[in-house]
């Protein structure tokens with residue numbers, strides 16, 4: 001009888017894993033469970049917040065799509081895992097049995113500064129981005145000081161920079177930039193650290209961009225509270241400061257969701273409830289459980305005075321999905337071959353009028369190659385990439401041969417590597 005793979009989560013991680021599995025093993029039974037009816041292209045949420053996209057431009061309905069690829073779709077929340085009995089409990093009470101489970105739920109968002117959830121804005125979900133869009137309209141009508149950035153414990157810094165520089169451009173277009181002093185406040189030890197100890201010249205690059213665009217910055221501090229008209233932060237000496245703001249946007253901290261926590265300490269990292277995985281993205285205690293995407297526990301690359309985490313970006317997630325799909329299919333076939341994702345990244349930070357292009361291979365140091373470029377072309381490249389990724393989701397063709405070849409020839413990227421020993425931490429190199 002055909003094995004059953006249950007995937008929890010319908011974001012970049014879940015969908016990409018489902019399509020790789022379908023491609024590798026056409027007779028596999030695959031069920032994808034997601035509490036959202038749609039796939040949402042998260043990298044365009046800052047654009048949605050800015051009013052540059054409509055929600056329907058960046059979403060794909062999953063119920064009519066997935067059955068076309070013989071993937072069953074359940075639009076439900078997975079509430080609890082029973083890893084000893086290979087079962088996922090859904091919100092309706094239904095229990096799904098699996099042979100292999102892939103957890104790709106993304107994060108639970110933690111608004112760790114006092115008043116952050118009520119008084120500040122976020123761009124991490126479609127609802128948050130739409131609420132931010134409304135708040136921005138008020139800012140445009142009644143301009144005043146803006147503060148953006150990241151609270152302690154954040155691992156996803158890129159969108160905070162992107163949003164800040166997009167907002168600069170939007171204010172400039174509306175001819176009200178001179179009425180809006182802008183400040184970026186971050187838990188990173190320096191601008192451009194990105195939770196990665198910097199990437200190539202990212203510190204110089206982002207400091208220059210902020211200086212050229214008149215955005216002030218304060219790094220290595222803890223945002224402790226957000227009030228309707230001010231932000232309170234603590235410096236390295238423990239002294240509190242406040243800064244006036246009529247609009248704020250802070251990236252929240254990411255934690256593992258309840259469904260992962262429900263499985264206990266062998267599955268959920270006790271510190272942050274993220275899914276424990278080895279370098280092949282398999283849970284060491286329950287080898288039939290795998291993780292893909294932001295939900296996986298990747299250790300921080302270095303200790304920083306104010307805690308920061310390592311980001312998991314789209315290309316890293318696509319590589320995790322590819323490795324996990326190969327590992328599951330090989331396990332079914334009785335093969336010992338296992339793969340680890342390379343965890344390299346191409347990231348484009350869009351600033352509206354232009355954009356930054358970053359390539360890091362691998363993302364976690366030590367790196368073999370870093371490329372940083374900047375230009376208007378990168379803005380158009382990101383816009384095209386969004387359409388291309390949505391086409392991949394709609395067509396089920398998640399890694400067309402031309403993409404694979406382009407990555408290989410231009411960037412020399414091998415997305416996954418044969419791994420003779422999976423027992424190291426995720427992101428560590430295979431022996």
Ligand SMILES: Cc1cc2nc3c(=O)[nH]c(=O)nc-3n(C[C@H](O)[C@H](O)[C@H](O)COP(=O)(O)OP(=O)(O)OC[C@H]3O[C@@H](n4cnc5c(N)ncnc54)[C@H](O)[C@@H]3O)c2cc1C
Pocket residue numbers: 008009010011012013014033034035036042043044045046076077078079104105106107123124156158159257259292293294295312313314315317346347348
């Ligand atoms: C604002 C923003 C911008 C970003 N921009 C970029 C970028 O430009 N480039 C880049 O490389 N990376 C970017 N990233 C990082 C990364 O690519 C995204 O976070 C990516 O969407 C993560 O994919 P995921 O599948 O791990 O999680 P998600 O996209 O969060 O998807 C998880 C899915 O699982 C569902 N789910 C959650 N819990 C349950 C449950 N219990 N039961 C059922 N379903 C559940 C969710 O509703 C969601 O549909 C960005 C991240 C953010 C937040």
